[in-house]
Amino acid sequence: MTAKKPMIFCDFDGTITNSDNIIAIMKKFAPAEWDDIKDKVLSQEISIKEGVGKMFALLPSEKKEIITEYILAHAEIRDGFREFVAFTKEEGIPLYIVSGGIDFFVEPLLDGVVEEANIYCNHSDFSGETINILWPHACDEECNNGCGCCKPSIIRKLAETDTYKIVIGDSITDLEAAKLADQVIARDFLIKKCEEHSISFSPFETFYDVMKILKKREVTA
Template sequence: MSKLVVFCDFDGTITNQDNIMAIMKKFAPPEWTPIKDDILGQRISIRDGVAKMFSLLPIESKDEIISFVGKQAIIRDGFSEFVSFVKNHDIPLYIISGGIDFFIHNLLEPFGPFAGVYCNESDFSKETIHIEFPHGCDEQCTSQGCGCCKPSIIRSLLDQDAVSVVIGDSITDLEAAKLGDIIIARDFLIEKCVELNITYEPFENFHDVIKIIDAKLGVEL
C-alpha cells in the first residue's frame, strides 16, 4: 500500500469557523464585504483579497484581535483524536492554511508537533496590519495569486509514490483539491467539488475524518 500523507486546512476545517471572517465581521469596516465576495467569486486573487482586508484594520486593534481569536475559536470535535490517530499510523500531517500566523500557531500549540505548519505571516510594524506571503506559487500553479499556495507546497513535500489526502472547506482549498488523491470536504469546498466533478468524501468532524482514512488504510491505494 502506498504511503498516505495528510494536508489539512486550518480555518473552518480544524476550527469550527473561519477565523479571518470572524475577525473581519468583528473589527473591519463595511468595505471588507465586497472584497470577500470578490475572493469567493474568484474575481480577485486570494493573496490580494486577504491583504486588502487586513489593510482595513488599524494596528491599534492588534491586542484586541489576538485576544478575540483566542477566546472565540473552537477546535472542531475529534481533532485531538485525529492527531493521535495519524501519529499512531505514522501518517505525516501537514497544516497548510491561508490563515495568519498570529492565531494559527497559538491555537495549534496544544496539539503539536506536526510534520509542518505553513501559513501567511503578519507584520504589525505599520499603521495597518500588513500580511506577508512566504509560501508563494511555483511555476506549475495555474492561479499565481494563492497567497499560501497549497498545491505548490504539496508538490514540494509529496514523494512520488505517496497518496495525498486533502482536508478543507473553502475556496483556498480548491486548487489543492484538484491535485489531491483523496479529498475530504465540507461547506463551500463541497459546492466547488460538485461543480467541477471532483470526487470527495464529506465530513462534519474529525471523527468522520478518522473513519474515512481508516477505511482507506484497509484497501490497496
C-alpha cells in the same frame, strides 16, 4: 491504507476550527467594505492573496492584541481534532497544516497539538499603521493563481512521486489543492466546488468522521 505512502494536507480555518477566523475578525473589527472584498474572493474575481491582503489592510496594527485575544477566546476547535492528530501519529501518517490563515492566531491555537514545523500559513507585520500580510509560501512557477499561501506549491514541495495525497478542507482556498489530491475529504463550500469540477470527495463534519473515512480505506486498500 494503499500501496503509496499517505500524507495529509489539512486546512485550518473552517476545517480544524468550526468557523473561519478571518471572517470572524472582519465581522468584528473591519469596516463594511471588507464584505465586498470577500465576495470577490469567493467568486474568484480577485485572487486569495489580493483579497486577504486588502481585508487586513483595513485593520489598524494597534489592535493586534485585541484581535488576537478575541480569536483565541472565541475560536473553537472541531470535535475530534486532537484524537485525529493522535491517530495520524499512531499510523505514522505525516500531517501538514496548510492554511490561508495568519500566524498570529493559527500558531497559538495549534500550540501543543501540532508541531510548528508542520504548519504552513501566512505571516503578519504589525510595524505599519495597518496590518500587512506576508507571504512566505507564495506560488511556485507552476501556479499563477495568486494563492497567498499556495497549497499546491506546498504539496509539490513535500510530496514524493509515491505519496498518496489526502487533502482535507472546506473552502475555495482548498480547491487547487483538491485538484492535486488522490483523496479529498470536504465540507461546506469545498463540497460545492468539488461537485462543480467533478472532483471525487468524502464529506465530513467532525474529525471523528475523518478518522472513519481513513480507517475504511485501510480496510479496503
